[in-house]
Structures are given as C-alpha cells and as structure tokens.
Amino acid sequence: MRIDIITIFPEIFSPLDTSIVKRARSRGIIELHLWNLRDFSRDKHKKVDDAPYGGGKGMVLACEPIFLAVEHVKKFNSDSLTILTSPQGEIFTQRKAEELSKSKGLIIICGHYEGVDERVKTIVDYEISIGDYVLTGGELPAMVIVDCIVRLLPGVLPEEAPKFDSFSDCLLDWPCYTRPENFRGMKVPGVLLSGNHERIKEWRLKQATERTKQRRPDLYARYLKKKGGKDASENSSD
Numbered sequence: 630m631r632i633d634i635i636t637i638f639p640e641i642f643s644p645l646d647t648s649i650v651k652r653a654r655s656r657g658i659i660e661l662h663l664w665n666l667r668d669f670s671r672d673k674h675k676k677v678d679d680a681p682y683g684g685g686k687g688m689v690l691a692c693e694p695i696f697l698a699v700e701h702v703k704k705f706n707s708d709s710l711t712i713l714t715s716p717q718g719e720i721f722t723q724r725k726a727e728e729l730s731k732s733k734g735l736i737i738i739c740g741h742y743e744g745v746d747e748r749v750k751t752i753v754d755y756e757i758s759i760g761d762y763v764l765t766g767g768e769l770p771a772m773v774i775v776d777c778i779v780r781l782l783p784g785v786l787p788e789e790a791p792k793f794d795s796f797s798d799c800l801l802d803w804p805c806y807t808r809p810e811n812f813r814g815m816k817v818p819g820v821l822l823s824g825n826h827e828r829i830k831e832w833r834l835k836q837a838t839e840r841t842k843q844r845r846p847d848l849y850a851r852y853l854k855k856k857g858g859k860d861a862s863e864n865s866s867d
C-alpha cells in the first residue's frame with residue numbers, strides 16, 4: 630500500500646520509522662512518502678496559510694498548495710483515497726481502519742492552525758477525526774491512522790493476531806500474562822498454565838465478554854446483536 634502524507638511538519642514523523650511500521654516499510658508492505666506542503670506554495674516565502682475571511686483568530690491553510698500537492702501525489706497512484714484529518718470528521722474506529730486497509734493507497738492531509746479552507750473538502754474522500762478533542766495539527770492523527778491500518782495489512786503481524794484484538798469482534802481483548810508465574814504474590818490464572826486449549830479459549834472468551842460488559846456497555850450491546858442476542862460465553866466454565 631502506498632501512503633502519502635501532506636504536512637507542514639514532515640520532520641515529526643519519526644514514530645513511523647520505528648518498530649512494526651518500520652518493519653512493514655522495510656518488507657515493502659507499505660511505501661510511505663512525506664510531502665512538505667510548503668514545496669507546493671507559489672509564494673516566494675513558501676507561505677501556505679492566510680487570515681480567515683470575515684476576520685477572527687488564527688490562520689487557515691489555503692486551498693492552492695493543498696490542491697497542487699494532492700494533484701501531484703495522485704500521479705503516483707490515481708486509486709489512492711484522500712483523507713482530511715479534522716476534528717469535525719467521522720470518528721476513526723477499528724472498523725474504519727479495516728475498511729481503509731483494503732484500499733490501494735491513502736493520501737492524508739494534515740491541517741494546522743485554525744484548519745484548512747473549506748473548499749479542500751471537495752477533493753477528499755473522507756474527513757476523519759481521531760476523537761472528540763482538538764489537537765494543534767493533523768500530524769498525530771495521521772500517525773494514528775497509519776499505525777492502526779498498517780498493523781492490519783497481511784504480512785505485518787502474525788496472521789491471526791489482529792483477529793483477536795480489542796474491537797475486532799465487538800469485544801475488548803482478554804487479560805494477558807507472561808513470565809514469571811508468580812510476581813510479588815500475584816499469580817497467573819491456573820487455567821492458562823493447564824495446557825488445555827479448549828478451556829483456555831473458553832476462559833478468554835468469558836473474560837473478554839465480562840470485561841466488555843463492564844467497561845463498554847455500548848460495545849457489548851453490539852456484540853450481543855451480532856451474536857443474535859446470545860452471549861457466547863454463557864455456558865463456558867471458569
């Protein structure tokens with residue numbers, strides 16, 4: 630998958646050069662390109678923002694450099710979907726990440742200051758928010774979106790891993806433990822040491838459903854609906 634990010638701060642994307650995303654890049658599963666919006670400014674000072682019409686606070690990223698940048702980047706992959714990061718967008722969820730992970734490419738526009746000129750919305754396929762709060766720029770949201778999508782791409786994680794993550798089946802993940810068996814008196818649940826895979830599976834499902842019921846009733850309601858009203862862990866033992 631080709632991912633192009635348009636930003637006025639290309640230097641802050643080092644998290645995408647670390648760990649699992651770095652590995653996905655070196656394996657050629659994703660190709661990541663950072664584009665400096667200022668390189669698409671026709672202004673001699675490379676200015677990309679201006680004061681808002683109607684007056685008021687802050688600066689607004691202008692249409693022209695963003696249009697030019699998107700048009701340029703599209704030449705490398707005309708099938709790419711264009712995403713505008715915005716607190717006014719559709720909330721990013723695991724489901725959205727799964728949907729976007731199937732696309733051929735993504736172009737992500739990072740806003741800044743007061744945001745972008747409204748007319749930019751005519752060239753985007755999605756406006757995405759990473760939550761109901763306002764950040765200084767779209768760079769962190771772009772990294773969140775990329776990180777989440779990349780780990781879903783085939784060959785990035787062990788095949789089955791993302792299937793059992795929180796949200797994948799409308800459930801939060803089950804509790805995890807690693808060595809030692811007893812840490813300061815806190816013991817690993819016996820069932821996990823039993824070697825009985827059927828019992829372990831049942832225990833995990835039960836933990837996941839109980840946890841979801843307690844912490845995220847909204848998600849649990851969706852889980853029940855998906856399962857046709859029946860809690861799949863109802864008959865499982867501890």
Ligand code: SAH
Binds near residue numbers: 715745761765770
């Ligand atoms: N005045 C705007 C906020 C601008 S914040 C408003 O109230 O809607 C500046 C930029 O940061 C935005 O253009 C967007 O690209 C990014 N941004 C801020 N919060 C975000 C969020 N929750 N999700 C996605 N992008 C966000």
